[in-house]
Amino acid sequence: MSISLKGPHALSFDALQRVLPKGRTGIFALGYVDSDGRFRVQSVGRDDYDVRARLSELIGSSTMFKFAVMPGSREAFEEECALFHQLRPPSTIIHPVRPRGTNWQCPHCLQLSL
Template identity: 40%
Template sequence: MTQQELVGTGLRGPFALAADSIDEELVDDCPGAYALGFIDHFGRFSITFVGSAGENLKSELKARIGTAPQFKFRHFALQSQAFEKECEMFHDFMPVGNFLHPSRPPGSGWTCPRCRR
């Protein structure tokens, strides 16, 4: 069984949260959602923070370097899909680093698939 199946995020990874692995794995100027975390004593990816980027996931992740050892991610074609994935992970995992519900871009009209917020 892979890490991905154990965790159930549907994201790729984990990869080291560092510039070279981000450059290798991500494409430029593409929306996406991500989870930051670490491998725990049981070999599982433990999530400490989730987020999404509407326009450029690569630069968003680079800005997070140093905040966690590893990351998982998935690119999406649409910004709204990245937002919905972030919401689902927020509700599923309640990461310690996420104090507030993900906020949708003003005027987008998007709603959280879980709580309709």
């Protein structure tokens, strides 16, 4: 599965309020738009409960973000893993951690002890 991220959007309170529903599971990429107009990913992440709230905490750490709302925690974990392995973001050096209380494996490296 490979999800298309929406954006980029400015990482600001107003943009988050406008484009992201409250209380939804989701994944995100933080970065910037280069001089050629391409979005350059610096880090990736997810929130299993409220991705808008998580991104609100990160305002000031990056200028732009992309996101996708996910149907549940498992899908969010698997997509965050996909972003981590495919994009190799320079500011995300630690493999995504599976949600507490699960034994899910990364579908890309089959790592279990996350």
